[in-house]
Amino acid sequence: xxxxxxxxxxxxxxxxxxxxxxxxxxxxxxxxxxxxxxxxxxxxxxxxxxxxxxxxxxxxxxxxxxxxxxxxxxxxxxxxxxxxxxxxxxxxxxxxxxxxxxxxxxxxxxxxxxxxxxxxxxxxxxxxxxxxxxxxxxxxxxxxxxxxxxxxxxxxxxxxxxxxxxxxxxxxxxxxxxxxxxxxxxxxxxxxxxxxxxxxxxxxxxxxxxxxxxxxxxxxxxx
Amino acid sequence: xxxxxxxxxxxxxxxxxxxxxxxxxxxxxxxxxxxxxxxxxxxxxxxxxxxxxxxxxxxxxxxxxxxxxxxxxxxxxxxxxxxxxxxxxxxxxxxxxxxxxxxxxxxxxxxxxxxxxxxxxxxxxxxxxxxxxxxxxxxxxxxxxxxxxxxxxxxxxxxxxxxxxxxxxxxxxxxxxxxxxxxxxxxxxxxxxxxxxxxxxxxxxxxxxxxxxxxxxxxxxxxxxxxxxxxxxxxxxxxxxxxxxxxxxxxxxxxxxxxxxxxxxxxxxxxxxxxxxxxxxxxxxxxxxxxxxxxxxxxxxxxxxxxxxxxxxxxxxxxxxxxxxxxxxxxxxxxxxxxxxxxxxxxxxxxxxxxxxxxxxxxxxxxxxxxxxxxxxxxxxxxxxxxxxxxxxxxxxxxxxxxxxxxxxxxxxxxxxxxxxxxxxxxxxxxxxxxxxxxxxxxxxxxxxxxxxxxxxxxxxxx
Numbered sequence: 001x002x003x004x005x006x007x008x009x010x011x012x013x014x015x016x017x018x019x020x021x022x023x024x025x026x027x028x029x030x031x032x033x034x035x036x037x038x039x040x041x042x043x044x045x046x047x048x049x050x051x052x053x054x055x056x057x058x059x060x061x062x063x064x065x066x067x068x069x070x071x072x073x074x075x076x077x078x079x080x081x082x083x084x085x086x087x088x089x090x091x092x093x094x095x096x097x098x099x100x101x102x103x104x105x106x107x108x109x110x111x112x113x114x115x116x117x118x119x120x121x122x123x124x125x126x127x128x129x130x131x132x133x134x135x136x137x138x139x140x141x142x143x144x145x146x147x148x149x150x151x152x153x154x155x156x157x158x159x160x161x162x163x164x165x166x167x168x169x170x171x172x173x174x175x176x177x178x179x180x181x182x183x184x185x186x187x188x189x190x191x192x193x194x195x196x197x198x199x200x201x202x203x204x205x206x207x208x209x210x211x212x213x214x215x216x217x218x219x220x221x222x223x
Numbered sequence: 224x225x226x227x228x229x230x231x232x233x234x235x236x237x238x239x240x241x242x243x244x245x246x247x248x249x250x251x252x253x254x255x256x257x258x259x260x261x262x263x264x265x266x267x268x269x270x271x272x273x274x275x276x277x278x279x280x281x282x283x284x285x286x287x288x289x290x291x292x293x294x295x296x297x298x299x300x301x302x303x304x305x306x307x308x309x310x311x312x313x314x315x316x317x318x319x320x321x322x323x324x325x326x327x328x329x330x331x332x333x334x335x336x337x338x339x340x341x342x343x344x345x346x347x348x349x350x351x352x353x354x355x356x357x358x359x360x361x362x363x364x365x366x367x368x369x370x371x372x373x374x375x376x377x378x379x380x381x382x383x384x385x386x387x388x389x390x391x392x393x394x395x396x397x398x399x400x401x402x403x404x405x406x407x408x409x410x411x412x413x414x415x416x417x418x419x420x421x422x423x424x425x426x427x428x429x430x431x432x433x434x435x436x437x438x439x440x441x442x443x444x445x446x447x448x449x450x451x452x453x454x455x456x457x458x459x460x461x462x463x464x465x466x467x468x469x470x471x472x473x474x475x476x477x478x479x480x481x482x483x484x485x486x487x488x489x490x491x492x493x494x495x496x497x498x499x500x501x502x503x504x505x506x507x508x509x510x511x512x513x514x515x516x517x518x519x520x521x522x523x524x525x526x527x528x529x530x531x532x533x534x535x536x537x538x539x540x541x542x543x544x545x546x547x548x549x550x551x552x553x554x555x556x557x558x559x560x561x562x563x564x565x566x567x568x569x570x571x572x573x574x575x576x577x578x579x580x581x582x583x584x585x586x587x588x589x590x591x592x593x594x595x596x597x598x599x600x601x602x603x604x605x606x607x608x609x610x611x612x613x614x615x616x617x618x619x620x621x622x623x624x625x626x627x628x629x630x631x632x633x634x635x636x637x638x639x640x641x642x643x644x645x646x647x648x649x650x651x652x653x654x655x656x657x658x659x660x661x662x663x664x665x666x667x668x669x670x671x672x673x674x675x676x677x678x679x680x681x682x683x684x685x686x
Contacts, residue, residue: 016618017606024607026616027678029685031623078262078328081681100613100674135611137674175651182611182667184674 003042004107004163010035012104020173024102024135025161043160045114046097049137050154051185052077052085053094064211065191074188081155087122087144094186095124096137098155103134106169111138111159121146124159132166133174136183232299237289239306244285246310250317251278253324261327264336266353266392270323273388274316277376280385281309309382312375319372322357322396330402331356334676338628339412341680342475346587348423352391354415359396370394370418393418405669406639409483409632412475416468424586428467431578432459435571443563451562455571458559462512463575466520470579473524474587477597477629478534479636481521482541490514491540493547507557512572516555518548520576527580529594533601539640593629600626604634609645613671615678625682626675635672639665 015022025044028034034044053074058064063073074094079085087093103109109130113123124140140159144150152158180187191197195208254271263271292302336356343349373388380387395414401407420428436455440446447455472480485491493504493515504514511517522545525531534542547553557565600619604626607614614631617624626634638646644655646664653660 014618014621014623017603017610017612022618024612024616026613027682028616029681076329077260078333080262080328083262100615100678102610102612176611176649177651181650182613182671184613184670 001164001167004165006035006039006041006044009044009163012107017102021104021106022102023104023107023163025099027099040160043112043162045157046099046111046138046159046161048140048152048154048156048158049096049098049185050078050080051096052079053186053188055092055094060211062211065189066193067191067196076185079152079154084151084153086149086151087142088149089144089147092141092143094188095140095142095152096183096186097140097159098137100137100182100184101130101135101161103130103132105132105174106166107163108132108166109161109163111140111161114157114160117158120150122150122152130161132169133176135176136180137185139180139183139186232296233289233293236292236299236303239303240285240288243306243310243313244282246317247278247281247285247313250313250320251275253320254278261329263327264331264333264356266340266355267323267326269353270355270388270392270394273386274320274376277379277385277388281313281379281383284383284385305382309379312379312382315371315375316379319357319394322359323355323372323394325358325399326356326397326402330358330399331397332403332405332408332673334673334680335405335408335632336411337680338632338676339415339475341628342412343415343419348586349419351389352393352419352422353389354393354395354418356411357394357396358399358402360399362398362400391422393422403669405672406636406665407483407487409476409479409636410472410487412472412480413468413484415475416471417464419471420464420467424467425464427582428463428575428579429460431575432456432463432571435459435574438574439563439567439571442567447562454562455568458507458509458557459571459575461510462507462572463579465511466517466576467579467583469517470520470524470583471587473521473530474528474583474589477528477589477593477633478521478525478530479632481518481525481545482636482640484514484517484521485541485544488514490518490544494540494543501554501556505554505556507555507569507572509559513555515548515553516572516576518545519553520580521545522549523580524584528584528589529591533594533598537637537641539637541640593627596627597630597633600624600630601634601637604631605638605642605645608635608638608668608671609642609649611646611649611667611671613674613678615675615682625679627683628676628679631672631675631679635668635675639668643668 009023012021012023013025013028017024025046029047033039053076056073056075058073077085085093097111110128111125111130112128113125117124121144123143123145126141126143130138138159142152176182180190195205195210198208199205251274254275288306292299336354340354343352343354370393372394373392377387379385393415395411395418397408397411436452436459439455446452469480469484488504490504492502496502496504507513507516522531525534525545534545555569557568561568600617603617603619604614607617614626614634617626643661643664646668647653647655647660650664653664655661
């Protein structure tokens with residue numbers, strides 16, 4: 001699996017969107033600089049977007065990944081270009097790339113923390129893989145693993161995209177799919193209830209422990 | 224121990240001033256942390272800063288008020304009335320400030336409002352007009368008449384000899400449930416139009432209304448009495464202001480405005496309407512011309528500006544509404560009994576409306592380049608949207624193009640009307656006939672268009 005050269009990426013960026021091997025990255029600011037000879041030949045830098053999901057203290061002493069509760073675990077904030085977000089030491093936040101990406105059917109990719117950002121002990125990804133055909137702004141699981149609060153400026157470079165060609169791909173046109181189809185902002189995780197997921201692999205409901213907290217199972221009122 | 228006599232005038236005034244001081248302080252405290260979270264648009268921040276300054280000036284005034292009032296016992300009572308006025312004005316500010324505070328950038332279609340503000344600033348005579356958006360409970364878009372918030376703030380400034388607010392500051396409301404949406408918020412330019420009309424165009428339009436009424440009196444052969452002419456003038460003025468705002472909105476953003484109005488008013492019910500059963504769309508009411516008459520004017524303006532050939536290509540029922548409204552055989556009525564013949568009075572409305580159709584495009588120039596760009600770029604934008612891709616940059620005939628905001632707004636709306644099924648059919652396991660699915664992907668589409676508007680502004684401003 002070879003890393004795709006930038007000249008090939010530029011060729012794909014200029015293809016008509018109806019072509020299966022076309023690549024879309026938008027807005028690609030400073031487009032000419034990105035493809036200058038002096039720039040890295042194997043990666044395209046991406047910028048931090050303007051919307052974030054800050055984790056909330058859960059209403060229980062744990063985070064329960066279920067259908068209803070997973071969406072209540074974050075607070076959305078908007079930090080416009082020119083303003084900054086403070087990420088306290090040892091804290092996490094969900095962000096997204098400013099760029100919207102559409103992957104060709106024959107390429108997969110990876111997003112990596114930009115080295116200068118990594119040196120401040122910011123990690124931007126824990127699920128860095130990008131599947132062929134993916135579209136959307138990339139959700140970034142940003143973690144400040146340093147001992148110092150750090151400021152993040154939306155619009156500044158934060159990561160780099162590396163693309164790889166699949167060793168084999170079929171010519172068949174695939175329909176769009178995915179839990180998070182074409183998001184433009186970071187989105188909270190979506191889960192099924194654990195009972196539902198586990199039942200599918202044959203675990204009987206009676207054997208599945210569900211935490212019993214008041215907020216999870218409200219008492220039924222007497223009729 | 225000495226007891227304070229509560230009936231003592233000085234003490235009473237001190238008490239009254241302190242109570243009002245505390246009230247004003249509690250109101251302006253809301254405007255203090257506006258540079259932190261949540262984030263507000265520039266115009267809202269400017270408004271908060273000015274209200275805060277006015278609050279500080281009011282507090283300084285109240286500090287000195289007891290001594291001032293006590294100078295002359297004979298005028299003390301009338302001076303104290305000032306406090307009641309001041310309280311009443313601050314109560315209005317209090318009422319309108321909260322909905323503005325609720326409208327932070329997470330609860331506004333911020334990319335769209337920015338595009339609209341840019342469009343208004345690009346018009347020579349309207350450069351200095353700014354708009355602040357707030358959230359309202361009603362599902363009707365509303366422009367606070369002549370900016371009550373601004374008026375009351377200026378009343379306060381006059382009472383305390385404080386700083387007046389800048390004159391060209393408009394306030395428009397959007398329903399809180401539509402805060403993040405795109406399609407219905409294409410009605411915003413109409414609401415902005417009310418402020419633009421009152422601030423700038425009313426003096427040019429009113430003489431045309433007078434002229435039409437004079438012709439009416441000539442035609443009927445006698446002058447109307449004061450009560451009747453006032454009634455006719457009031458009706459005509461409100462209808463003309465409404466149609467002015469409609470036409471202004473179309474000049475500003477194109478057919479997307481008409482479609483948003485058709486959606487808000489459910490005007491697609493006009494299609495298939497039995498002739499024997501005329502709906503409300505045919506009736507002029509106190510505040511608004513009949514929807515049929517409004518859409519007829521939209522049709523004429525779209526034709527005049529050069530939009531119609533591209534609109535006409537759509538097979539949507541929304542476009543059928545425009546076609547049907549343009550029919551010369553339609554019936555129009557006025558809901559009220561008038562002192563003059565209904566048909567003759569409607570002629571007055573249509574005379575001024577015709578004049579507006581010629582006048583407005585000379586003031587709010589629409590670039591034909593935008594329409595040509597729309598024609599060239601919209602099929603390609605649909606290709607992007609069908610594939611669930613944000614169309615802020617498109618490749619058209621091997622060229623990289625950033626569509627303009629007007630092109631994006633209208634292409635987004637046409638896609639919503641004509642191509643939703645194409646998008647949904649591209650998604651595994653989704654049924655284009657399902658209402659739930661269509662609603663879900665309409666929400667996605669709104670996000671993509673708003674993102675494209677935001678990106679387009681960035682790309683165009685790039686150095």
